[in-house]
Amino acid sequence: MxxxxxxxxxxxxxxxxxxxxxxxxxxxxxxxxxxxxxxxxxxxxxxxxxxxxxxxxxxxxxxxxxxxxxxxxxxxxxxxxxxxxxxxxxxxxxxxxxxxxxxxxxxxxxxxxxxxxxxxxxxxxxxxxxxxxxxxxxxxxxxxxxxxxxxxxxxxxxxxxxxxxxxxxxxxxxxxxxxxxxxxxxxxxxxxxxxxxxAGTAPAAVAAPAAKVADVVAAQEAPATNASEPVVANAAQPENMTVADEAAGPPPLWTVRPGGTLGFSVGNGSDRISGGFSRWTARIVMDPDRPETADIRVEIDMASAHIGDPTQDEMLPNDEFLGVAAHPKAIFVAKGARATGADGYSARGTLTLKGVSAPQTIRFTLKGAGLTRSVSGSATIARQTFGVGNGDSSTGLDPSVAVSFRFEATGKTP
Structure with a gap:
């Protein structure tokens, strides 16, 4: 045969x-x-x-x-x-x-x-x-x-x-x-x-409160490549009052050390999609004892957004999501902040994303003393306000995106 x-x-x-x-x-x-x-x-x-x-x-x-x-x-x-x-x-x-x-x-x-x-x-x-x-x-x-x-x-x-x-x-x-x-x-x-x-069950992080989710995402993010750039820095109240003598002077300028992370996370049915930005800079002026002196400007390179999946990473710059071609940067600015606890602060400002400007609040805490601080914080962004996720492939996404940041900052007085 x-x-x-x-x-x-x-x-x-x-x-x-x-x-x-x-x-x-x-x-x-x-x-x-x-x-x-x-x-x-x-x-x-x-x-x-x-x-x-x-x-x-x-x-x-x-x-x-x-x-x-x-x-x-x-x-x-x-x-x-x-x-x-x-x-x-x-x-x-x-x-x-x-x-x-x-x-x-x-x-x-x-x-x-x-x-x-x-x-x-x-x-x-x-x-x-x-x-x-x-x-x-x-x-x-x-x-x-x-x-x-x-x-x-x-x-x-x-x-x-x-x-x-x-x-x-x-x-x-x-x-x-x-x-x-x-x-x-x-x-x-x-x-x-x-x-x-x-189709299985969601990871444990999904069941966590929104603030906890932001911390989990930040902890899992790979270090960002900001070695030579001044990056988002926020001051918070020190655990001791070693900077009290400087409180009356001009507020210090804060710069983030290399290794900071800026992450985001959004629910997707019973799943969660997490990613981050590898390029972001900011100019932050703030006296830890006088949060009302805060002057914050954060710029994020939207083309640096990443999730870790090659196909989804290619989708992020499209008009359905970040619209990078027409709007390459997202900018957050805030004048003044307020204390919310022993180590906690919030700053209400304006976020401009995809050509839309809307009020936005960030929350942050600080550990350390003097001009060396460890900062972690979060924000909740209503993505539909900015037209992020406006197509058929976004129908399963939650309306809110959890944003988180974590870094070490050093201050310099004028």
């Missing part, structure tokens, strides 16, 4: 496993919403992989035709039709998915397996509905063809006992056949497990 080439065999089983994974994941994506973002990105990557493997399979078949059919009649015609249908599905389903993403109102960048950028197809947005419907219909057609193909293989092996399956098993090895067949349900189960994890 003639067998398929080794290349054709490898491609056959690899595509089969990838299809099983896609079917399992595809059924879950619509119900996951924003929680399935990472899985959605993987679904796109695996789809493009199937397209590439299918093209390789077609080229392999053109170079070395398949072994002769083992049966004729309507059974043979049905088998041939299923094979042709599967090839059409494996080409058209990824292409329709690609078209769907390319024509969406919100352009979500695609990084194949988080590495290789996939450009959008030059299609009009009017083609989106057609692409979406076609992709959904093709999915169900693919499931039916896949099931028919598997049923045919079982019929030949268990009922007809004609050894047809051995043409796709190198060396007619029973053990290898078992391993190859196990790839299919294994891939299906893996897809289901990943979908269940995406």
């Amino acid at each position: 003639h067998s398929y080439s080794r290349t054709a065999i490898i491609l056959h089983w690899a595509i089969a496993a990838a299809l099983a994974f896609q079917f399992s994941v595809g059924w879950s994506l619509e119900t996951l919403g924003q929680k399935g973002f990472a899985l959605y990105q993987l679904h796109k990557s695996v789809g493009m992989l199937i397209l590439a493997l299918t093209l390789a399979r077609v080229l392999t078949r053109l170079r070395k035709p398949r072994p002769a059919a083992m049966e004729g009649g309507w059974e043979g015609a049905l088998a041939k039709g299923v094979h042709i249908g599967l090839y059409g599905f494996m080409l058209l389903a990824p292409l329709s998915g690609w078209a769907l993403v390319s024509t969406a109102k919100i352009k979500v960048p695609t990084l194949l397996f988080g590495t290789v950028p996939l450009p959008h197809l030059p299609l009009p947005q009017a083609a989106h509905e057609l692409s979406e419907n076609a992709h959904g219909l093709l999915g169900w057609i693919g499931v039916a063809l896949f099931a028919l193909h598997v049923a045919g293989a079982i019929r030949h092996h268990l009922l007809l006992r004609d050894g047809l399956i051995w043409r796709m098993v190198p060396g007619r090895s029973v053990a290898l056949m078992a391993v190859l067949i196990a790839l299919i349900p294994g891939a299906f189960v893996i897809g289901g497990v990943m979908a269940n994890r995406a």
